[in-house]
Amino acid sequence: xxxxxxxxxxxxxxxxxxxxxxxxxxxxxxxxxxxxxxxxxxxxxxxxxxxxxxxxxxxxxxxxxxxxxxxxxxxxxxxxxxxxxxxxxxxxxxxxxxxxxxxxxxx
Numbered sequence: 035x036x037x038x039x040x041x042x043x044x045x046x047x048x049x050x051x052x053x054x055x056x057x058x059x060x061x062x063x064x065x066x067x068x069x070x071x072x073x074x075x076x077x078x079x080x081x082x083x084x085x086x087x088x089x090x091x092x093x094x095x096x097x098x099x100x101x102x103x104x105x106x107x108x109x110x111x112x113x114x115x116x117x118x119x120x121x122x123x124x125x126x127x128x129x130x131x132x133x134x135x136x137x138x139x140x141x
Contacts, residue, residue: 048128060121066090067120077114080104 051059069089072082083100087093092100107115107123115123 051128063121063124064117067115067117070120071117072114075114077116078104078120079114 050062054062067078070078070083070086072079075082080097080101083092083104084097087095087100095103104113104115107119109119109122110116
């Protein structure tokens with residue numbers, strides 16, 4: 035399921051960049067971060083991801099899949115994602131898609 039979701043999100047992100055432009059896309063990513071984060075800690079934890087992920091269509095993912103998502107973006111190794119890690123991971127996913135407008139320099 036994770037690989038299926040990955041493809042869907044990469045396609046979705048690419049489409050968002052095309053429709054919203056770079057700044058609009060960044061604003062939406064920041065909104066997504068706020069939806070997923072733990073309001074008290076200000077970061078995305080496994081617990082907050084499990085609790086809030088259904089709002090972004092991730093409700094059917096297993097704990098292992100969610101944990102894997104966190105680990106992928108956890109650049110400082112603290113077990114959570116701050117906003118910069120979340121944004122960097124999201125943008126890197128786009129940059130590595132040859133057909134994305136970000137990779138093609140169209141934004």
